[in-house]
Amino acid sequence: MIEKKKIIEPEKVACEVCLKEIPLSEAASVKATDYIVYYCGLECYDKWKKQAEKTESSSDD
Structure with missing residues (x-):
């Protein structure tokens, strides 16, 4: 008798910037x-950080 193995999908999360679905282990x-x-990568992190800095500086005015 052949046993069927269940394929387990990795847990995924969405990138905060581009919303691309990525495995949690690679995020x-x-x-x-x-x-x-x-x-999903350093480019999106840099975009988020720059956007957060702009928001902070505009709220300081």
Whole structure:
């Protein structure tokens, strides 16, 4: 008798910037105080960081 093996899909998360679905094991993350933000790569992380810096500087005015 041949046993069928179940294929287990890896847990996926969405990139915070481009919303691309990526396996959790390959995602880069940044831990904030109440949440974790995931990125598919350094380019998206840099975009997010620059956008966050712009938001901070505009709220300081």
